[in-house]
Amino acid sequence: MSLPDLILLVALPLLSLTMMLAFVRLVRGPSLPDRVIALDLIGTLGMGMIALYAIARNQPALLDVAIVLALLSFLGTIAFARYLERRV
Amino acid sequence: MRELVSAILILIGTVFMSLSGLGILRMPDLYTRMSATTKVATLGVGSVLLAVAVYFGELGVATRALATVAFVLLTAPVAAHMIGRASYFVGVPLWEQTAIDELRGHYDLRTHELESVCFPELELRLPGMQVGRFRIPEQSAVAGKTLAEIELRQRYSVTLLAVCRGSHLLSNPDGDVRLFPGDELILIGPPERLEEVSEAFRRSGDEQTPAG
Structure with a gap:
C-alpha cells in the first residue's frame, strides 16, 4: 500500500468519522463551553486532515492553510473564553 | 525509508x-x-x-x-x-464522582481572583494575626449547632469571616447560621487560638466540650 493510498483509504476516513463524533458533541452540548471545545477539536482535526491531504496530493503549499486554520481556531477559542467570562 | x-x-x-x-x-x-x-x-x-x-x-x-x-x-x-x-x-458542573475540587470557595466570584492570594496580605497588615480555614468533620461536636451556641468569639477570641458551603460563600454570617459537616470556616485570630479551635472542631460529639 502506497502512502497516498494509506492516507486516502485509512487515515482520512477515520478522521472524518472522528469529526462526526466531535460534531455530535457540538450539537448535544450540553453547555456552551462543551460546544466551544468541540469546535476547537474540529479545527485541530481539520488541520490534521489538510496536512495529510498535502502529502497525498504532493502539494506542500497546502501546509499554509493548516497554519492559518491553527491561528483562527486558537483566536476563536480565546474570543469565546473571554466572552464567557465577561458574561458572568 | x-x-x-x-x-x-x-x-x-x-x-x-x-x-x-x-x-x-x-x-x-x-x-x-x-x-x-x-x-x-x-x-x-x-x-x-x-x-x-x-x-x-x-x-x-x-x-x-x-x-x-x-x-x-x-x-x-x-x-x-x-x-x-x-x-x-x-458554573459548568463537575462530574458527580469528582473526588476533590480544590478551587471550591477560593475564587472571588466578583473579581475573578483567587482568594488565597489575599490572605498573606491581610496577615501582613495585622501583625500577630493569622487567617485559617477549617473544615467541619463528619462527627464533630459543633456540627448541627448554630454560631451563637458555639460562641467562637467569647470562647476562643477568634473572628469568623465567612462560611463556605458547597459553592456558596456566606460572608459575615450571623448567630442563627447552623454549621454542618463539610462546611469550611474562614477564621482570623492569633495562631495559638486558631490551634485550639481546630482541636475543638475535630473533637467528636460524645466527648465533653470545655466550658468557657
Whole structure:
C-alpha cells in the first residue's frame, strides 16, 4: 500500500468519522463551553486532515492553510473564553 | 525509508486524533473532555505535521511544519486554560464522582481572583494575626449547632469571616447560621487560638466540650 493510498483509504476516513463524533458533541452540548471545545477539536482535526491531504496530493503549499486554520481556531477559542467570562 | 517513517507517524497521529473524538463524546464532564481535545488531539496533529516534514524533506516545508507544531503546542494549553477557567465561573458542573475540587470557595466570584492570594496580605497588615480555614468533620461536636451556641468569639477570641458551603460563600454570617459537616470556616485570630479551635472542631460529639 502506497502512502497516498494509506492516507486516502485509512487515515482520512477515520478522521472524518472522528469529526462526526466531535460534531455530535457540538450539537448535544450540553453547555456552551462543551460546544466551544468541540469546535476547537474540529479545527485541530481539520488541520490534521489538510496536512495529510498535502502529502497525498504532493502539494506542500497546502501546509499554509493548516497554519492559518491553527491561528483562527486558537483566536476563536480565546474570543469565546473571554466572552464567557465577561458574561458572568 | 522516508516514506516508511512518515507512514508510521501518520498512523500514530491518526490513531490519537480518532481517540480524541471518542474522548470528547464519551468523557463524563467538560473538564475531562477538555483533556481529550487538548492533549490527545495536539499529540495527533503534531505527529501528522512531523510526518509532513519527514515526507517532503525540504527545508522550507519542514520549517513551516515544525513551526506549526510549536505553535499548536504553545496555544492549545492556553486556550484550554481559558476555556476551563471561564466554564468554572459560568458554573459548568463537575462530574458527580469528582473526588476533590480544590478551587471550591477560593475564587472571588466578583473579581475573578483567587482568594488565597489575599490572605498573606491581610496577615501582613495585622501583625500577630493569622487567617485559617477549617473544615467541619463528619462527627464533630459543633456540627448541627448554630454560631451563637458555639460562641467562637467569647470562647476562643477568634473572628469568623465567612462560611463556605458547597459553592456558596456566606460572608459575615450571623448567630442563627447552623454549621454542618463539610462546611469550611474562614477564621482570623492569633495562631495559638486558631490551634485550639481546630482541636475543638475535630473533637467528636460524645466527648465533653470545655466550658468557657
